Amino acid sequence: MALQRRDLVTSLLGFGLAGPAWAQKATPAATETVTVTGQTPIVTLQTWIDLYGRPTAEVKLNGKGPFKFVVDTGSNTSVLSPRVAKALELSELPMRTVHGVTGSSQAHFAKVGQIETGRSVSNNLTVAIIDAPALDKLDGILGMDMFANRRVRFNFSRKTVDLEPATSRRPRKLPISVGVKLRHGLLIEAEGRVGNLRSKCILDTGGDTTIINMAMLNALSARARRRTRPEEAPIILGVTNQQLNGVWANLREFNLIGLNIRRLTVVAADAPVFKLWGLESTPAMLVGMDILSQVETLVVDYRRREVELQLLSSLVGGEHNIYRG
Numbered sequence: 001m002a003l004q005r006r007d008l009v010t011s012l013l014g015f016g017l018a019g020p021a022w023a024q025k026a027t028p029a030a031t032e033t034v035t036v037t038g039q040t041p042i043v044t045l046q047t048w049i050d051l052y053g054r055p056t057a058e059v060k061l062n063g064k065g066p067f068k069f070v071v072d073t074g075s076n077t078s079v080l081s082p083r084v085a086k087a088l089e090l091s092e093l094p095m096r097t098v099h100g101v102t103g104s105s106q107a108h109f110a111k112v113g114q115i116e117t118g119r120s121v122s123n124n125l126t127v128a129i130i131d132a133p134a135l136d137k138l139d140g141i142l143g144m145d146m147f148a149n150r151r152v153r154f155n156f157s158r159k160t161v162d163l164e165p166a167t168s169r170r171p172r173k174l175p176i177s178v179g180v181k182l183r184h185g186l187l188i189e190a191e192g193r194v195g196n197l198r199s200k201c202i203l204d205t206g207g208d209t210t211i212i213n214m215a216m217l218n219a220l221s222a223r224a225r226r227r228t229r230p231e232e233a234p235i236i237l238g239v240t241n242q243q244l245n246g247v248w249a250n251l252r253e254f255n256l257i258g259l260n261i262r263r264l265t266v267v268a269a270d271a272p273v274f275k276l277w278g279l280e281s282t283p284a285m286l287v288g289m290d291i292l293s294q295v296e297t298l299v300v301d302y303r304r305r306e307v308e309l310q311l312l313s314s315l316v317g318g319e320h321n322i323y324r325g
Helices: 047-052 082-087 214-219 272-276
Strands: 002-004 029-035 056-061 064-071 092-099 104-117 120-129 140-142 150-155 160-165 176-179 181-183 187-194 197-203 235-237 243-245 247-256 259-268 284-287 295-301 306-311
Touching (some): 056 140, 056 160, 092 272, 120 160, 197 214, 214 259, 214 284
Parallel strands (some): 029 092, 064 140
Antiparallel strands (some): 056 104, 104 120, 176 306, 187 197, 187 247, 235 243, 295 306
């Protein structure tokens, strides 16, 4: 079975963009790098897209729109589809390196004069222009460059996303609140536990499937390392058309910021993105929507470096609600 990274599915090398604004090839700038994550299960897990949904927000670009964007806490840059870039007549900037889960490659970039969503406005933002069929009918990705000094409120039961200025009036806190670390600028890192094993957890709303690194796989018991499933072994297809072979791993109990899940199946892979983030030698995971969608509301306050949770009513007061702090 193959798993695709949601937001960047095709190769970034040599894709073409029609129109005069994209007529000339840009000179690569190897020192400039960005990271984009997220994945979409296909084949037997295709229904996960409908089951968990894609966190989206309506966005205006240079006063035009609205456009619909995926909100991805695992990407440090925003992304436009070539179709939208052409419609806005954006001028091409030098190419830069984009890192995905399976490798890295070069991508076209452009500058957008104004990006507006909800009450949040960013000016003169540099975005990647990427041909990503997995975006389907969506127009782009809102990455962490839009989240700085803001609150992002995900209501997974209603499938809504709100971006609020951190200086605006703060709503009443949710029942669970914990401080988090911002790795590499704005990547949300929280402490989790798999049984008694501590884990570094990167919250990734752009990914449907949770991926653990090899350090975590090796630390798990032999029983948990591999789970017999009727499907084929998972293969992760990345942004450069590189692929990684993975294995299924069964987590008997996983705790993250007050959310406790039992009998969870994830994918384990030696993904280069863990090395990029300095997490290749310690148990770590990209926490996707298969886990995050099991809360009702998730609020990330980037200025205060806090995460708040409201559990689904079905989990409150039950054995799943085990908060160890």
